[in-house]
Amino acid sequence: MGFDLMANFKRPIFAKSTGEFWKRWHISLSTGSKIICISLCGSKGTRNRTFINIMVVFTISGLWHGANWTYIIWGGINGFYLVFAMLTKTIRDRFNQFIGLTRFPRVQLFWQIFITFMLITFSRVFFRARTFDDAILVIKKMMTFKGSIFNDGVAILIYSFFAIGFLLAVEFKKEFYKGSFTLSQHKNFWVRNSYYSLLVILIILLGVFDGGQFIYFQF
Amino acid sequence: MMITSSDNFIKNFILKLLAFFAVTFIADRAIGQLLKRYYFKQESGYDYLTTYSIKKASADIMVFGSSRAVNIFNTEIFEEKLGVTCYNAGRYGEPVFYHYAVLKTVLKRGTPKLAILSMDAGNFSNNPEAYDRITALLPYYQEHPEIRPVVELKGPYEKLKMLSNIYPYNSLILPIITGNSEYSKKKYLHIKGFIPLKRIFDGPLRTFDYSKEKDLDTVKINAYRSFITDCIHAKVQLFIICSPYMINAIGTDRSIREAKKIAQEYNIKFLDYSQDSSYTTRPELFADYRHLNEDGVKAFNNTIIDQISIEK
Numbered sequence: 001m002g003f004d005l006m007a008n009f010k011r012p013i014f015a016k017s018t019g020e021f022w023k024r025w026h027i028s029l030s031t032g033s034k035i036i037c038i039s040l041c042g043s044k045g046t047r048n049r050t051f052i053n054i055m056v057v058f059t060i061s062g063l064w065h066g067a068n069w070t071y072i073i074w075g076g077i078n079g080f081y082l083v084f085a086m087l088t089k090t091i092r093d094r095f096n097q098f099i100g101l102t103r104f105p106r107v108q109l110f111w112q113i114f115i116t117f118m119l120i121t122f123s124r125v126f127f128r129a130r131t132f133d134d135a136i137l138v139i140k141k142m143m144t145f146k147g148s149i150f151n152d153g154v155a156i157l158i159y160s161f162f163a164i165g166f167l168l169a170v171e172f173k174k175e176f177y178k179g180s181f182t183l184s185q186h187k188n189f190w191v192r193n194s195y196y197s198l199l200v201i202l203i204i205l206l207g208v209f210d211g212g213q214f215i216y217f218q219f
Numbered sequence: 220m221m222i223t224s225s226d227n228f229i230k231n232f233i234l235k236l237l238a239f240f241a242v243t244f245i246a247d248r249a250i251g252q253l254l255k256r257y258y259f260k261q262e263s264g265y266d267y268l269t270t271y272s273i274k275k276a277s278a279d280i281m282v283f284g285s286s287r288a289v290n291i292f293n294t295e296i297f298e299e300k301l302g303v304t305c306y307n308a309g310r311y312g313e314p315v316f317y318h319y320a321v322l323k324t325v326l327k328r329g330t331p332k333l334a335i336l337s338m339d340a341g342n343f344s345n346n347p348e349a350y351d352r353i354t355a356l357l358p359y360y361q362e363h364p365e366i367r368p369v370v371e372l373k374g375p376y377e378k379l380k381m382l383s384n385i386y387p388y389n390s391l392i393l394p395i396i397t398g399n400s401e402y403s404k405k406k407y408l409h410i411k412g413f414i415p416l417k418r419i420f421d422g423p424l425r426t427f428d429y430s431k432e433k434d435l436d437t438v439k440i441n442a443y444r445s446f447i448t449d450c451i452h453a454k455v456q457l458f459i460i461c462s463p464y465m466i467n468a469i470g471t472d473r474s475i476r477e478a479k480k481i482a483q484e485y486n487i488k489f490l491d492y493s494q495d496s497s498y499t500t501r502p503e504l505f506a507d508y509r510h511l512n513e514d515g516v517k518a519f520n521n522t523i524i525d526q527i528s529i530e531k
Contacts (some may be wrong), residue, residue: 158393189235197243199249204385205392 006031013119013168014175018081018114021120029064051086055079065127070135074126077171081119159206247258251384254395261398265310266355266391270380272308272412273324273359273366279303281325282412283446284337285317286311290510291462292335294411296520301527303332307412314349315342315442320356320366322374322446326453327365332451335526338461339509340427340472340493343435343443350374355385372438415513416506420465425508429470435477443478447485460490460523463498463515465505490523 008027037050037057045053055076060077061177075190077125101108129135228405260473261267267435275503280303282292297305308321318336325331353373360370360381371377380386388395397403408414461475475493482489498504511519 130418158276160389189238193235193239193242196239197246200243201385204247204383205250206390209380209386209389 011171011175013117013171014113015116015120016109017116018078018085018119022078022082023115032060036060039076047086051083054082058082069132070126070129073132073135074123077123077126078120081123227395229284231349236343237292247384251388253390254385254388255358257395257399261395263403264340264394264398265407266394267356267398267407268412269321270322270359271369272306272310272321273363273393276306276308276325276412277329278411279332279337280305281322281331281333282309282337283322284309284335285313285339287339287462288335288337288343289414289511290411290416290450290506291516291519292337293415293516294413296517297352299522300521300524305411307409309337309412310355313352313355314346315439315446316349316353316372319442319446320353320369322449323365323369324359324363326449326455327363330453331455333456333458336446338459338475338478338489338491340429340461340464341433341474343439343474343477345434345436348440349436354389357381357389358391360387371443372406380382415516416510417513418506419506420502420507421510422502424467424502425463426467426469427464427472428506429468429472432473433474440477440481444481447481447487450487451485458488458490458523458527461493461508462519463492463495463505464512465499465502465508468494488526490526492519492522 006027009023010027012021012024015024022033037053058075059072060075061078062071062073065071065074096102096108101111125138126132126135129138183191185218186192186195259268259270261270280294280297280301282288282294282305284292286309289307289311292307292309294305294307297303308325309419310317322334350373353370356366356370359366370381447457447459459478461478472493475491479489479491493500498515498519501515504511504518506512506515
């Protein structure tokens with residue numbers, strides 16, 4: 001129709017740093033935040049000024065999500081990640097070289113993605129929690145082996161892993177193996193046809209047709 | 220007559236569409252059959268108990284209801300005290316539609332001497348989730364025409380959806396796998412459908428304000444009426460029992476009041492212990508605010524057995 005819309009998400013789960021994460025996540029908002037940051041101190045501000053502005057921008061970004069302390073803390077944590085990353089970049093690079101991680105680029109890549117994912121997920125505890133106390137409770141529960149791992153039943157846990165695994169595989173392929181998904185565009189008509197049928201079958205088998213399905217009723 | 224390229228395109232498209240439907244149909248039949256086979260092969264779990272209730276259960280006393288039936292009516296106590304056979308055909312979280320459907324299958328096979336319907340607060344409340352829970356009956360739709368009208372309450376397209384062989388087993392792969400495992404046999408222990416609760420209620424005491432009137436679902440009320448009339452027609456003695464709640468209640472639940480009123484219309488005995496102070500002041504008899512624990516069940520079952528006399 002002649003509109004050229006910007007991509008808003010670019011597989012943020014594969015970001016190698018929190019800085020890169022914000023270049024991939026909610027890109028329109030991140031771009032807006034970057035503009036605010038530059039307008040606050042210019043593109044050539046001092047290092048300290050940049051740090052302060054990052055913290056201000058992320059706190060505002062938190063408030064933008066909702067007027068709650070949890071959002072402000074979430075913003076603060078993410079701002080801190082960026083500042084900390086900038087402050088410690090040289091030390092971390094040297095350390096990686098020292099332990100020999102740089103000699104195994106794939107391992108290093110996986111490690112960076114893993115750490116970024118963990119950091120972002122941790123900050124989201126505050127984003128998701130209704131209150132600060134709830135967030136602290138969630139974090140406390142993360143540190144204990146007491147209690148059930150998933151209260152809603154094993155079935156939901158396994159279905160969730162299955163669904164997450166499937167989506168992750170799709171994202172993984174898009175990120176690291178560019179090109180089309182061959183089954184849907186296979187030259188052989190019967191392969192293509194069977195693939196489409198498989199999708200329909202999966203929908204009937206696992207799809208949610210109402211609230212009573214998929215969800216495992218306990219009581 | 221000349222065949223144009225557009226004719227060829229339409230012909231090709233229709234052939235491809237037919238091929239797609241054929242492959243999907245065959246896969247649906249094959250996978251559906253496989254799921255059906257293993258669904259009915261289960262030897263434990265909630266689905267197995269439903270299969271048993273619908274296909275085999277036969278006893279002098281049949282108990283129907285949700286978790287408050289499953290956890291509260293101890294078949295052993297009934298058998299011992301009354302000298303008859305008893306089976307608990309309740310299922311967790313199920314509304315009156317399910318109980319009515321199971322009753323229909325039981326009556327098709329035979330006639331129990333007595334039926335107990337466990338009544339819960341809010342049984343007739345407007346709650347769309349109750350219709351979703353009819354899902355538990357889908358695997359029995361084809362072989363049990365007597366339950367079809369109940370299953371079709373689920374939605375206007377249910378008949379159409381049931382053309383698929385897979386649809387009745389939607390989201391059931393994991394329960395089917397676990398239901399066929401040894402682990403499940405150890406986990407889902409029951410005494411003829413009764414599952415005792417051992418834990419003791421540790422609060423907090425919840426307050427339920429029943430003075431605020433809520434709308435009732437007439438479809439649920441009709442299912443309840445049908446349950447009563449089917450029992451009357453089959454000459455099955457019926458008791459409707461509302462077991463105790465460990466709550467601080469303000470007023471009486473509207474569903475219970477309505478159920479009591481309808482039971483009176485049909486001259487059916489309605490035993491309401493929902494707010495009986497001999498239970499509601501003793502948290503040690505409860506597992507949680509809705510369910511009596513093992514000790515509570517003993518006391519409660521003995522109390523109601525004293526009021527039950529089976530007509531010969």
